[in-house]
Amino acid sequence: MKSALALALERLGEEPYASVICYPRSSKTELKKRLVELQRLGVEAIEFSGEKRAFNVPILGKGCVGIVVIAYLNSKKIALKIRRVDADRSRMQQEAKMLKKANSVSIGPKFLGVSENFLLMEFVDGDLLPLWLEKRREEAVIRKVFRELLQQSWCLDKIGLDHGELSHAPKHIIIDLESRPFLVDFETASVNRRASNVTSICHFLFVGGMVAKMLTERLSEIDKNTLIEALRLHKAERSRESFERILRLCVL
Ligand SMILES: Nc1ncnc2c1ncn2[C@@H]1O[C@H](COP(=O)(O)OP(=O)(O)OP(=O)(O)O)[C@@H](O)[C@H]1O
Ligand SMILES: [Mg+2]
Incomplete structure (x- = not known):
């Protein structure tokens, strides 16, 4: 209509x-x-x-x-x-090609x-992540969204598609009205460099990025040094085990 x-x-x-x-x-x-x-x-x-x-x-x-x-x-x-x-x-056309590749694993x-x-x-009807977070207090929903974002980043890493802008993504993550996160803008995405979506998004969400800064108090239970060490290990290993260690440290 x-x-x-x-x-x-x-x-x-x-x-x-x-x-x-x-x-x-x-x-x-x-x-x-x-x-x-x-x-x-x-x-x-x-x-x-x-x-x-x-x-x-x-x-x-x-x-x-x-x-x-x-x-x-x-x-x-x-x-x-x-x-x-x-x-x-x-x-x-190049952005379209990258978006289609992300869609092949149900992302974007x-x-x-x-x-x-x-x-x-x-059309993703919702709010960009920083605004969405400002409106939210329910810890369980936030955790679920962060977990889903990490999973999506892992899936993109698996197919070798690097989004390219996830370490600073105030305008590239939309949460829809059913609290489903969408990564948008595959314009700088590439299959020709090492995909580092998990490490990039973790930096943005938990270590030193804008969201991490917004949530300093709420994320106080995350041990940043242990997380940075886990990210370093994952960068070298890229295994499901090293990824799950990050998940445990961050959102579970
Ligand atoms: N599919 C979509 N549904 C709803 N809103 C969207 C969608 N795609 C993009 N937007 C909105 O439009 C904004 C700009 O989109 P996009 O980032 O793709 O443009 P851009 O020109 O590449 O921007 P930038 O220069 O910041 O990378 C997004 O931050 C988001 O708010
Ligand atoms: Mg762009």
């Missing part, structure tokens, strides 16, 4: 929407090309809502590569990542389509 905020493709040529579709600068040729791409992908409408802003238009997210908005495909709400005109990459929002300037994926 489309919401009242959804705009059909014909309306996207109007400002300020045209400048959001061609962020940060719209031109007639670029806009025309992008509208054709959206039509080919089967996108029916775009909904401008969310906590972030681009030209004062509400959106889901904004980064160096993309603008993320809600869109409709077959009348279903999805997430649409729009390549910024000034992005340092020329197409979205489901891939739904790609073109030169757009990536279509499952």
